[in-house]
Amino acid sequence: MEGSAVKIRNSLGIILTVALLGHGTAQSQSHIDLSGDWVAEWRQANVPNGYARYARFALRQTGSVLSGDLGREKDSLTGSVHDGQIELHYKPTQGAEIVYTGTLKNGEIVARGTAPSDSFIPPSALRAYRDNSSQTTATTHTFEPKAFQRFFASSIPPVLHIAPGDTVRTWTVDAGGSDSHNVRLSAGGNPETGPFYIDGALPGDTLVVHLLSLRLNRDTAISDNVIAANALTPNYIGSLGPAQYSGTTWHLDRDKGLGSLMQPPAGLKNYTVPLRPMLGCIAVAPFGDASYPTGRLGSYGGNMDYNRLTEGTTVYLPVYHPGALLFVGDGHAAQGDGELAGNALETSLDVVFKVDLIRGDAAGGPRAENADFRMAMGIGGSLNDALQEATTNMAQWLQQEYHLDRYETASVLGTAMNYDIAEVVDGDYHVVARLSKQLLAGLSPRP
Amino acid sequence: MEGSAVKIRNSLGIILTVALLGHGTAQSQSHIDLSGDWVAEWRQANVPNGYARYARFALRQTGSVLSGDLGREKDSLTGSVHDGQIELHYKPTQGAEIVYTGTLKNGEIVARGTAPSDSFIPPSALRAYRDNSSQTTATTHTFEPKAFQRFFASSIPPVLHIAPGDTVRTWTVDAGGSDSHNVRLSAGGNPETGPFYIDGALPGDTLVVHLLSLRLNRDTAISDNVIAANALTPNYIGSLGPAQYSGTTWHLDRDKGLGSLMQPPAGLKNYTVPLRPMLGCIAVAPFGDASYPTGRLGSYGGNMDYNRLTEGTTVYLPVYHPGALLFVGDGHAAQGDGELAGNALETSLDVVFKVDLIRGDAAGGPRAENADFRMAMGIGGSLNDALQEATTNMAQWLQQEYHLDRYETASVLGTAMNYDIAEVVDGDYHVVARLSKQLLAGLSPRP
């Protein structure tokens, strides 16, 4: 049977069709005022291990009468609160009305929703809490990591709560776990700094991460000496014979911005590469109880290893859990397309990022932009799959941002598309669709 | 940077190079007798979040003198126990000697290992416990599941401990979570029965699961009505227009062994398919802290959806955690190759299986056999990758079992290979390499 993640991910797009209904009659609790912004956390009532869905809603209470709206479509809510009993009627644009009946407990609404039996909508359990996420002022946090994560997962407790608009100054160890002093603080495999909990982020939102500063903080990087076998033809690999694997150490001249091998073989004794520090990993916690090794990548971002994720770039990631849970790690001093040697110039980094939140408008996958380009990531089990994902992600972005139709989109992509092959050595493949902002400036967005 | 899972998985093949050393001198604890079978659990000492490695070893104590051997290679152990202080010297066939020094605590050896500084072998922390896993008699357990798992993960507490040789009688809900009475007991996405902890199983072993009985226990199955888009050409999909998705319900005539649609469209009013109950999912917990949705598949097995995993088949899975943690679920009454409609004929099943253990000889991936065939699974991000994995898995199996060289293997695979395309709709692709046992009977295994 097809994976639940897919089905559930689809269902995240469905606007929560709940209703809150209170049949209370007593006036002794007329001092309750439910007015304000709320978050609804909703589950199927009789199914033990289902996932929660979330939606934002607003209530206005006038006496015992409730009114409000829910979600981006501003569907109407009506109801009442009497004697501590809350009743809310919710009827979405399409589909049956759902009536929610419950009470206020510890400042949260706890209620049960039911729909007409002929609607086949199962009963649901609702918990709603106050949404205070937009009431903060921007803060700069300095975070000194103590432990590092080798899996992307929602089960990992957050190391810091931050708010949209906040900035974090922190640092990352290299892919093998060593810090700016070459002290090993973690086992290898891209140990991550984080996760950071972004207050107010909900599934269906897009997390925005501005990479304000990515700076080298030591003079060495580690890499490998063999081209990944899957990047060469089978016959060529067969002709080469087994390789002698070993690490290579690079000297990072931070003043000149150049890297060179510390013990270069004869052919490379004058070979230098420009240093362009980048984050190999940037991720949110993946859907549900999934826990992916930090060498993997997917719709949650992860080990994307894209050499344009440098200082000055903004990254967009879909949110799958309240708080999003942001991970960063795997700094590279420089990396060719595809990360062909398996490791780039792996090093520790000083990192400064600022987060923001786009509420209720989930990207179709990771995206990024800098001063020159919009970039839409495509990750898949083959380069063909990754290209399909990237092209679709970009087409949908154009349609969201500029309201282009499919034919207009074809004329733009046919003339302006740039593809990058970001990563080929991490199990999945990563292709990026990239468009020049100078060309996009010629578009005429529809209202 | 390349994923840790890969690197760590490779390192599982490395025989544990530990040594146990006790510098104790007092004789007051001369009553300690360390003779017997042990399991070593070993970690790098100074790296906070590394994974443990495991090895079996045997000790013989004569007075205060210890001798023994470790692992499949029977590497020699020597040492002593004096006054509660344990010292063990271990020198592998290749590499530096490691000396372990420690004590007995609560019946377990707790020690620290060091190697000469010029060996670059980091210090290690050892915990060793008695290995009682081979001392059981075969038992038949009847297990009534209460909860169902939607992720394959080692973090899920086992529901039952069983021993190699034991048999379990249990049942599975269908892919949507409904049982033999069509009562929904779980959210969907292939909820699993288990995990079962197999006593004595260690990373590097192969878990053997004999599917003794897979029986239909209700008269209906659920399926879908649309061919997966990735199984059709892009131009054909583009020409069809959006599909109207809906479920289909099949009647299972258990007496005749035939399935038919309950509300067949005109063209299928007489269409019946033979029922061949199979397990869509059979898995161990994947490596490390990974947690994969039960719709996914990989080296740990999982949602393999192979229509030859029927009653009478034996499945082999590599073990990644102590106890292996076996999951079963996602019964299909019948399924075509590839599971093209996204769902097969999804139903609940009565399941009887028996487990065994092949110690210390990990398969290169999931394998299976029945009376007629050996089957080697290949799972990958594309059908080409899956075929490469399957062919390699089978080639390695032939080399393990018959000691064929690469040229002999080529003559066998070139003349006898059967490939099955098991699964194309679950994110990864699954190809099975299958060889007739009748043909293999002609091979002459080398000693």
Add this chain to the structure above:
Amino acid sequence: MEGSAVKIRNSLGIILTVALLGHGTAQSQSHIDLSGDWVAEWRQANVPNGYARYARFALRQTGSVLSGDLGREKDSLTGSVHDGQIELHYKPTQGAEIVYTGTLKNGEIVARGTAPSDSFIPPSALRAYRDNSSQTTATTHTFEPKAFQRFFASSIPPVLHIAPGDTVRTWTVDAGGSDSHNVRLSAGGNPETGPFYIDGALPGDTLVVHLLSLRLNRDTAISDNVIAANALTPNYIGSLGPAQYSGTTWHLDRDKGLGSLMQPPAGLKNYTVPLRPMLGCIAVAPFGDASYPTGRLGSYGGNMDYNRLTEGTTVYLPVYHPGALLFVGDGHAAQGDGELAGNALETSLDVVFKVDLIRGDAAGGPRAENADFRMAMGIGGSLNDALQEATTNMAQWLQQEYHLDRYETASVLGTAMNYDIAEVVDGDYHVVARLSKQLLAGLSPRP
């Protein structure tokens, strides 16, 4: 720009929209009777190197008045013949009327067609000749090949003209060019017997080839000793080191139907394989001026290397040229799925086949059937592409034969699909979608 082959192949599906019009006035040629069956060969008039299109049409002449119909849609033709001048009006169901004006030359109509200028239909040049293809009686030809073809191409002169219903008894050399006496008659690379011109075959038809007999005619076969590198994982290939390639010779015991290595290595000294003679190559001439090496495969068939193309099988191939031009060759005494060693058990064969023609109903690709199965071939640059082609080819076959809609098709393919991986070593990949006729017998074809 996209390849012409694709576009032109698409355009083959377009019913020829020609019209024949004669403005002749003289009565001296009133003895002309144009009644009967014709074939129209049509080209764009002013474009030098375009390809011809073809259509069958019938005329009835009453006095000087002409009427008739064209193609499968039986579009109406009207016109007249006066004084040697022929005028025909053709108006298709959709689109503009075209008027053809010309004369009879050497029994053929030669005319020029024009359409209203606002139709944007360019002028065309028509040549029409009598269609005598259905007037033959079945004949059995014995054909002794003298030369062998190393390319599939329409430019190769046919070696024999045969008619639908005819049978041909002939033989093929092995892939290296050697015959039943092991005499080398051709350079290697699957030299073919043929091409055979099937009278009356036109582009858009389907050529039917019944493989009546495929018999071994010598006691040896040649194969190779190394598994194709692209069938193994890159890391495994990299670990093996360069291979020592050499041929292997197999003894074919025709009485027992068993093959065994003549100089077996130790592990294979008792290894035997059942002999199942098959044709590795069966092809028509590919579209246009294309000429493909006989190691390649495609929509024209070719080196399909499918081990079910044995005696008793019927093969369907789309026709791209008048006469179809049938090639056969590359006999295998036995072959595993995928032809993993690069060569199967290559041998010469005695071949008897019978041809038939399905007029005007082109298959979407090569197809086959035997007593038990319908088989739809899919050939592509990767196994995923090949699977998409195969599934689509089978879905379209079901829709043609049984008029199933897409949802009915999904229920059939989801429960009954068998996939075979026929070939992985010839540059393109070949997957076959195979359905049991026993299951298909339960379908209810719509009228």
Add this chain to the structure above:
Amino acid sequence: MEGSAVKIRNSLGIILTVALLGHGTAQSQSHIDLSGDWVAEWRQANVPNGYARYARFALRQTGSVLSGDLGREKDSLTGSVHDGQIELHYKPTQGAEIVYTGTLKNGEIVARGTAPSDSFIPPSALRAYRDNSSQTTATTHTFEPKAFQRFFASSIPPVLHIAPGDTVRTWTVDAGGSDSHNVRLSAGGNPETGPFYIDGALPGDTLVVHLLSLRLNRDTAISDNVIAANALTPNYIGSLGPAQYSGTTWHLDRDKGLGSLMQPPAGLKNYTVPLRPMLGCIAVAPFGDASYPTGRLGSYGGNMDYNRLTEGTTVYLPVYHPGALLFVGDGHAAQGDGELAGNALETSLDVVFKVDLIRGDAAGGPRAENADFRMAMGIGGSLNDALQEATTNMAQWLQQEYHLDRYETASVLGTAMNYDIAEVVDGDYHVVARLSKQLLAGLSPRP
């Protein structure tokens, strides 16, 4: 059986192991002087339809004694000429001596070669002719094409003979066959100008084509309005519904170097793209009797559709036939990566190119360079295959040019690789591996 093209292509790398031997005794022809440069054309003697191989050799005649050398390895030739009878002994570095015996006919040596029977080298037929190819002075030809080719094939007679060093001024029609006046001169599908015969080019050489000038010669280009279905995810394509295909016409402002739609939809009314004229097709005749539609691409180049093949670029192509047979066509005024709309901005071009020849050093596939980059093409049935071909082609180039070993190559590719996805809509996929010459300047070529 595997395709002959592959095997034969491999064998092209094998230095021709022929020998020329004359046992003539008469002195009446002592006036013969065989001194000078020759080309050997060699075939297996007894195999009717094998392909010729070629090699250059030099002879020095002193009296009746012959000496000389053959090929890049300068293998020694010895022999004599007596009475019109020529005898030449050739012994390669490895393998048996071959003795060639023959005569001079019409200025060509015609001889038969034999090797010791235990060498298993079959007898061969030799024809050798004087090699005058290096004796020309550079010429500029102006070529007005009259006909256009829709297939790449060696069977097409050359339109012009040119010499290495020569320049050709010519023009190309657009992909649909229209010239600078929008007059249609050919059916569509990338009709080509050529083929040009390069005197002295032999199989195993590399043809060098300097694109000196690529200039727009009209104010319009044609394109398409739909994204190729294979560049989008199957589910997205399925959701879109059938497309309304139509052509789009672009205005080319040659002064400003900008293109814009002539009838833009609302969203694109101000959308302009920079014009970067490029050649979509550049090809030599493919191996053997192969004839590929001009929409295809492969090791012979062809419809590579790479948007960096602009003015100022040098293209390298492997030679498969004497004279190479160069085709050019399919000009694009601009093209995004992948040519996603199926057509780029298709237009006619004025083209000036200069050819050169690298004798005896065949590239592993098409390559190119400009002032900034080396580019190695990879063409395959999937993007993964194409990437493997491109990486291998570049690795081999570095090893040829700089004598880097595999580990040095890994450090360069891992840090400096740029991949371009050139083409995804022409049946095969095209990925280009591109390296900055600035970085390569740091390499230290070994002698």
